[in-house]
Amino acid sequence: MSSGLLRLGLQLCPARRVSCHGAWRKHYSAQSGALEKAIAAFRSVSGDDGVSTGSAVREQHGRDESVHRCRPPDAVVFPRCVEEVSALAKICHQHRLPIIPFGTGTGLEGGVGAVKGGVCFSLRKMDQVLDLHPEDFDVTVEPGVTRKALNAYLRDTGLWFPVDPGADASLCGMAATSASGTNAVRYGTMRENVLNLEVVLADGKIIHTAGKGRRPRKTAAGYNLTNLFVGSEGTLGILTKTTLRLYGIPESMVSAVCSFPSVQAAVDSTVQVLQSGVPIARIEFLDDVMIGACNHFNSLSYPVLPTLFLEFHGSSRSLEEQVNVTEEITRENGGSDFAWAEDEETRSRLWKARHDAWYAALALRPGCKAYATDVCVPISRLPQVIVETKEDLIRNNLIGPIAGHVGDGNFHCIMVLNPDDPDEVQRVHEFTDRLARRALSVDGTCTGEHGVGLGKRNLLQEELCPHTMEVMQGIKATLDPNNIMNPGKIL
Amino acid sequence: MSSGLLRLGLQLCPARRVSCHGAWRKHYSAQSGALEKAIAAFRSVSGDDGVSTGSAVREQHGRDESVHRCRPPDAVVFPRCVEEVSALAKICHQHRLPIIPFGTGTGLEGGVGAVKGGVCFSLRKMDQVLDLHPEDFDVTVEPGVTRKALNAYLRDTGLWFPVDPGADASLCGMAATSASGTNAVRYGTMRENVLNLEVVLADGKIIHTAGKGRRPRKTAAGYNLTNLFVGSEGTLGILTKTTLRLYGIPESMVSAVCSFPSVQAAVDSTVQVLQSGVPIARIEFLDDVMIGACNHFNSLSYPVLPTLFLEFHGSSRSLEEQVNVTEEITRENGGSDFAWAEDEETRSRLWKARHDAWYAALALRPGCKAYATDVCVPISRLPQVIVETKEDLIRNNLIGPIAGHVGDGNFHCIMVLNPDDPDEVQRVHEFTDRLARRALSVDGTCTGEHGVGLGKRNLLQEELCPHTMEVMQGIKATLDPNNIMNPGKIL
Incomplete structure (x- = not known):
């Protein structure tokens, strides 16, 4: 069974070295009539500067941060509002052109590659924070708003959005890929933190998964469409708005680093910390090789051993108790004394080291x-x-x-x-x-x-039963009968 | 627009007084050939004692705890395993007979009424706790296992399942209706606590929403079918197994009652407690009329005022801090001193009063x-x-x-x-x-x-946009093309 990197054609066509141009021309000429007509129609909707067919722009939108090779779209559009997204999608629908939504291109599984050509919808111009309700702990944002931009916007409200995949991804992109990251152990993933989505479907229709403008904390009103679109990787529709849960910024935060004699000791400590009920905010494992790389990349000097990076959130008193319980557990498992990071700068340096793991x-x-x-x-x-x-x-x-x-x-x-x-x-x-x-x-x-x-995709078929795959395929066919929404992904 | 009680035909045919027999006979004769053949086939699968057409049994399965009038099914089957559920469903599929899943009949929206006749699948004989993984905080149960039965089973493990709608509902029924209740503010609803579901589809096929036996805490593997079936109210399939998150029983729990001069003061206190970051486990409001009724029903003597019932979970030290912060907030809003319930018996009496609200x-x-x-x-x-x-x-x-x-x-x-x-x-x-x-x-x-x-159903259409309803209808039609899964509900 073929899988992983081989499936990506990596060995045949290494990333960065592929010439996007030839592939594009071939695709373009194969359906040039439809594409030319569509591009003219895009221009009438979005103006000349809202549509690009230049090879540099297309190449830039044909790849994410993974090894998956560049698969440039035939054109890139830059809509400014949901009505424009809808109008452009209707043109694609009419001409049966693939639609590939694009946030920040920070994905890791090749989700933005235009494997069947088509039109990339770059959503970066839709970058407004629309509705902030601090007293209800919720906010609605357009798809161009990134995680860091939202948290900067929230800075003076005492609130934050904690889901943190490392990259400064767009929040709708994070919803589309069901992102999570270092804080998920405490605050959940995007699945638990999206309250509502505005979605443009394959035929250009606009829906709101929980009803327009609705933001109750709980709902039992019909099928949970919100969580059907979260994690759908652009294959069911284009996310044009997301309503998110927010959290109060904890009174205190403290981070620590602890090294262990073995992987088993580090993971045993993690299990016991969770079992003890400590509401730990982050508990990240780095093996000896990773710590060595981080030391080298960030000029640090942590012992080159299996290591946990920890973070505690809460009131000062609660932190003290959380830390005491955790220290007792790690000590019993042979862990080192904690190396502390209390002030924000030291904490940032520590977590930068963790988030730089990829580059390290x-x-x-x-x-x-x-x-x-x-x-x-x-x-x-x-x-x-x-x-x-x-x-x-x-x-x-x-x-x-x-x-x-x-x-x-x-x-x-x-x-x-x-x-x-x-x-x-x-x-x-x-x-x-x-x-x-x-x-x-x-x-x-x-x-x-x-x-x-x-x-x-092949591993997914091994993971799920065939009938489960059939249900997913049935849902895909219902929402996207012409298979134009990010084709070739997931299924 | 008709809605609510009128839609239920309550004024025409009050609950309990309806004669189920006539309606049944009429329905039975209308499609007697199919039904008779199906019942014979059920008996060959489940034996004579696995199938009932007696009017008392049918009436018992035609209503829940709501005012919705009794709508008895044509027959009730009592399968003992998923393969039997599947075989019975295939017979219904073949004869286009409606299937109505039945847990404990403790629903509040008429979900078990056989509005188009058909076959009730009572799942009470499938009552085994199948796989408990204490170290992973998860368990898998059959659909006949109730919330209280699971917590009794877990008693010696230090774990519990906190979602508590009041009634001793079956856990698959709670998943089917997206139940929550008093603990949801801390522990979430069924949406956040179901990791995997085994489902028998309308044609008898068996699927596992997250793959057979899988139970990772997080997954991004394809569409989130688990949360599509949670809350689907039996209209997409029969839930025959659910894998649930468990939690450590808190070191300490304490409950309190606090009365307020006004509704505004009680709700303001709630908002401020949440904003302060207190991880409160329950915060329940009862208005003056409700408190009066509870006093009378349970021989209590709480002041007849807007009231909060509170519960705190955590370590002793953390409880002290949670309580201090909460008391300060309620006092500033004009709340009374807390009436405490610390030992388990007093706490149970207090929460019994809250859970008896319906009967009070x-x-x-x-x-x-x-x-x-x-x-x-x-x-x-x-x-x-x-x-x-x-x-x-x-x-x-x-x-x-x-x-x-x-x-x-x-x-x-x-x-x-x-x-x-x-x-x-x-x-x-x-x-x-x-x-x-x-x-x-x-x-x-x-x-x-x-x-x-x-x-x-009519209110749902007001709540959601027409295109959103179309997506729900499309999903229903894909999974249940003959509309035999609990027809007449949700859509």
Whole structure:
């Protein structure tokens, strides 16, 4: 069964080196009549500066941050409001042109690649925070608003939006990919934090998943369409607005670093911290290879051992208790004394090191590419899966430092590989498939937060029963009968 | 527009007094060939004692705890395993007979009424707790397992399942109706606590929404089918297994009662407690009428004033801090001193009083029936909506004590009415529609947790945009093309 990197054609056509132009021309001429007519219609809707067919712009919109090779769209449109998105979608619908929604291009599974050509909808011009209700802890934003932009906007309100995948992704993009990240153990993922979505469907119709403008904390009003579109990766519609839950900024936050003699000791500590009821805000695992890379990249000097990065949120008194319980647990498991980060600057430096893991890994082999695995397993199975995975890496002479949201049972091997070495690409491909199957064999999933995108479609079929896949295909066919919404992804 | 109680035919055919027999005979003879063949086939699958067509059994399965009149099915089957559910469903599919799943019959929106006849699938014989993973905080149960049965099973593990709608409902029934209740402000609703579902579809196929046996805490593997089936009220399939999140039983719990000079003061206190970040476990509002009824029904002597019932969960130290912050807030809003309930017996008595609200309300007018409204609004709008609603009740001479999960913005008027008085039924009907529209006018929903069922289908259309309804109808048609899954509900 083909899978992973091989499916991406990486060994045939390494990223960055592909010439987008030839592919585009071929596609363009094949359906030039429809495309030309559509582009003329786009211009009448969005003006000349709202439509681009220049190769640089198309290339920029044909790839995300993953190894998946550039698959440029035939055109990029830059709508300014939902009515414009709808009008443009109707043109695509009429001409059966694929629609690929684009937020910030920070995805990790090739979700923005125009594998069947078509039109990229860049939503960056729709960047307004629309409705903030501080007393109700909710806000509605347009799709161009990023996580950091929202939190900057909220700065003086005492509120924040905690879901943090690392990248400064757009919030609708995060909803589309069911993103989560380091804070999910405490605040949940996008699934738990989206209250409502405005969506433009494949035929240009506009819907509001929970009714227009509605924002109750709870609802039992019909099918949960909100959570059907969260994680649908642009294959069911274009998210043009999201209403999000907000949280009060905690009175105090403190971070700490603790190293362990073994992976097992670090994960055992995590399990016990969760069992003890400590409402820990972040608990991130980095293996010895990852810590070494972070030390080098960020000029730090943490012991090169399995390590937990921790963060506690709460009142000063509650923090004291949380920290005491956690320290007792880590000490019993042979953990080091905590290295503290209390003031905001030190905390930021610490978490920057964690969030730079991707670049720190890449710096291990300059000129190489990175691909992140994303399995998620029941936490009791985590030590076994991580230990076996590290043995597998060593056995196959592969570089894949591990960073993980261990509180959720989710971890990433950041595979650093030379895309021009077919043998290495093959070994990485086989490794990622083995890792996914290791997770599946212990009741886990091949993707905890990055999504299926292009690279995990075969693994998804192994993970789900055929009848479950049929239900997903049925829903896709109902909402997008012509298969124009981000075709070639998920299913 | 017809709605609410009128739609239920209550004034024409009061509950309990309807003769189910005539309706059944008529239906039976209309399609007797198919039904007789199906019943014979059921018997070959389930044996004689697995199928019932007796009128008492059918009547018992044709109603829930609401005012909705009895709509008995043509037959009731009692499958013992998922394969049997599947075989029986295939027979219904073949003969185009409606399928109505039945848990404990504790719903409040007429969800089990066989409005088009058909076959009730009583799932009470499937009552096993199947897979408990204490270290992963998850468990899988069959559909006959109730909330209390699960918590009794878990007693020695230090774990519990906190979602608590009051009734001892089956957990799959709670998933089917997206139930929540008093603990939702802290622990979420069924939407946040179901990890996986086994579902028998309308054609008898068996699916697992997150893949068979899978139970990662997070997943981004394809469409979120789990949350499509949660809240689908039996209209998309029969839930035959659910995997649930569990929580550690808190080290300490303490409950308190506090009365206020006004509704505004009680709700303001709630908002401020939430804003202060106190992780309160329950915060329940009872208006003066409700408190009076509870006093009378449970021989209590709380002041007859707007009241909050509170519960705090955590370590002893954390409880102290939570209580201090909350007391300070309630005192500033003119609240009384807290009446405490610390030991388990006193706490149980207090919460029994809250959970008996339904019966306490009914006891206000012996011989009458009750109907609970269920609006949910952004919390900042709650004081206005409750005050206007109380004025509306008084103006129309209606009895509707109010109990609410104010932390979520969700409250119930327990309307106590004489079903034989058409004028009163009409006034209640008009009141419930006004209340729902009042909620809709402030960005809320007509149903926070009871579901749409029979009675709120028209309100759902007002709440959602037509295109959103079309998407729901499309999904229904895809999964149930012959409309045999609990027809006449939601859509």
